[in-house]
Amino acid sequence: MIIWLNGAFGAGKTQTACELHRRLPSSYVYDPENAGFFLRDNLPPGLAPADFQDHPLWRSFNRELLDDIASRFDGHVIVPMTLTVRAYYDELVAPLAEKHDLRHIILQAGETTLRKRLASRLERPNSWAHQQIPRCLRAFASEMPGQKIDTDGLTLSQVVHRVGALCGLPLLPDQRGPLRRLADRTVTQLRHIR
Numbered sequence: 033m034i035i036w037l038n039g040a041f042g043a044g045k046t047q048t049a050c051e052l053h054r055r056l057p058s059s060y061v062y063d064p065e066n067a068g069f070f071l072r073d074n075l076p077p078g079l080a081p082a083d084f085q086d087h088p089l090w091r092s093f094n095r096e097l098l099d100d101i102a103s104r105f106d107g108h109v110i111v112p113m114t115l116t117v118r119a120y121y122d123e124l125v126a127p128l129a130e131k132h133d134l135r136h137i138i139l140q141a142g143e144t145t146l147r148k149r150l151a152s153r154l155e156r157p158n159s160w161a162h163q164q165i166p167r168c169l170r171a172f173a174s175e176m177p178g179q180k181i182d183t184d185g186l187t188l189s190q191v192v193h194r195v196g197a198l199c200g201l202p203l204l205p206d207q208r209g210p211l212r213r214l215a216d217r218t219v220t221q222l223r224h225i226r
């Protein structure tokens with residue numbers, strides 16, 4: 033199964049993906065951003081678009097690689113990635129859903145919650161992620177198909193349980209203590225500062 037976790041920046045995609053991975057045996061977290069960073073770093077100046085998702089190679093590469101992984105990996109592939117352009121969804125996610133058991137789950141949160149979460153990541157109010165909030169909220173309100181989870185007021189554990197339930201997947205119990213959970217979440221956050 034491919035579990036695509038979509039949502040605005042600050043909705044909790046990466047934390048949810050990593051927690052789900054900890055609780056779901058035989059799972060793998062695939063990050064499509066890495067292909068975007070590769071394109072950004074390896075194209076001559078002026079050829080890379082401002083948003084790497086706008087480059088057709090980013091979409092085709094991720095589609096092909098995810099297809100290959102899902103075809104050969106005997107487990108669940110978790111994909112935390114914001115995708116707001118319906119045409120890109122149709123080009124990247126829809127073909128995968130035709131070939132594989134794919135669940136597209138949108139983690140939603142209100143603007144105030146998103147801004148607080150981004151601030152906790154030390155994102156400045158004029159950062160790129162903050163600027164994308166209105167576009168994301170519009171897209172997830174009407175343009176993007178998928179099952180939605182409202183994360184306002186939910187703990188990370190509650191979000192993970194809801195994702196597991198939507199996918200029909202039994203999750204291992206979380207045996208970690210509060211300090212270990214905090215440490216794991218902090219490490220996840222630090223690893224994904226770009």
